[in-house]
Amino acid sequence: MVPLSLTSSICLNIYFFIWGESVRGNCVQFSTMDSSAINILEELSNKGSKSNPNETGHKENCGESCSVQTKITREEKHFMCRNLQSSIVSYTRSTKKLLRNMMDEQQASLDYLSNQVNELMNRILLLNTEVFRKYLDPFPHRPVQAHGLDCTDIKDTIGTVTKTPSGLYIIHPEGSNYPFEVMCDMDYRGGGWTMIQKRINGVIDFQRLWCDYLDGFGDLLGEFWLGLKKIFYIVNQKNTSFLLLVTLESEDETSAYASYENFWIEDEANFFKIHLGRYSGNAGDAFRGFRKEDNQNAMAFSTSDVDNDGCRPTCMIGSQSVKSCSHFNNKTGWWFSQCGLANLNGVHQYPGKLLTSGIHWGTWVKNNSWVRLKSVSMKIRRIYNPLFK
Secondary structure (H helix, E strand, C coil): CCCCCHHHHHHHHHHHHHHHHHHHHHHHHHHHHHHHHHHHHHHHHHHHHHHCHHHHHHHHHHHHHHHHHHHHHHHHHHHHHHHHHHHHHHHHHHHHHHHHHHHHHHHHHHHHHHHHHHHHHHHHHHHHHHHHHHHHCCCCCCCCCCCECCHHHHHHHHCCCCCCCCEEEEECCCCCCCCEEEEEECCHHHCCEEEEEEECCCCCCCCCCHHHHHHCEECCCCCEECCHHHHHHHHCCCCCEEEEEEEEEECCCCEEEEEECCCEECCHHHCCCEECCCEEECCCCCCCCCCHHHCCCCCCCECCCCCCCCCCCCEEECCEEECCHHHHCCCCCECCCCCCCEECCCECCCCCCCCCCECEECCCEECCEECCEEEEEEEEEEEECCCCC
16 A cells, blocks of 8 residues: 555544544534433423323333433444544544654655765865865975075074074075975074985985986985075075085084085076085085095086086096996986085995995095095075175
């Protein structure tokens, strides 16, 4: 049997209720009419007995029979009314139960559909996020709010209000078409240092081609090379001069440093030639070395696929003939001058193994041998800015 619809069930329930009330009223009326009829019969019987004594016995028998018949009829009607009323009540209860069950089922269906809608909405949000990231990630130079021109600028501006901690900052140097992230050292010697290179454990591979050294690579919180283009934009801002600081740590955890005033590099058309001013420190001037051919100052940057090392056609490293300093230094990039005495981008040296083509600073010597380097870093700081006193 097909279940009744909600509207049909309600209408049918109301109809039976009205019909039941009508029947119950009729039953009451019938009961009242029966009582009146009995009273009339009794009066007629009494009058008849007074007017005709001979018919007394016959009328008494008739009255008793009518009274019994009327009583039976009245009880039957009451019984029928009670049964009908009980049936109506029972049907009403069953109808209400049916309606409750139908409403519960409808509510359960609504809850299920609501949960399905919520789940679909969550999936849509996740898909939108994935699509947004997919199409946004290929564009690394998104518009963002820069903290300053460089780390020195950030220290001089924000540092006047509150202490600036070391960490990642966004800078937008003059001349650059986009801002980029840098690591700022706000603790060493007064802070304001922009980190351009760091080596600590050899996790990052520095055996890279020109394009990688151009744009930069690695992790700013670990080992990295900032990138020649970014370094160029920082050190070529108007009315500025930068100090280059090279820090060295040996395997036995002794430290040394070399600093150079007026550090800057030329543009890409000139292969980012390096320019260094006056040296100071205790690690020796490995950039210039001991011989004329060792001097890396004013040399262009070289990689394994872009050779500017000055070896024409070869360079002599001891008794060894070398065609490419980058290849001799395990395909790393640096400002080579017939290879020279410095290469902070060389292969990381592991304890107990000396690599003449690895990370080295040839003027830091102990017991007539190059000191084995555990970690190195290169950082720059603005030493003149007319905007600040």
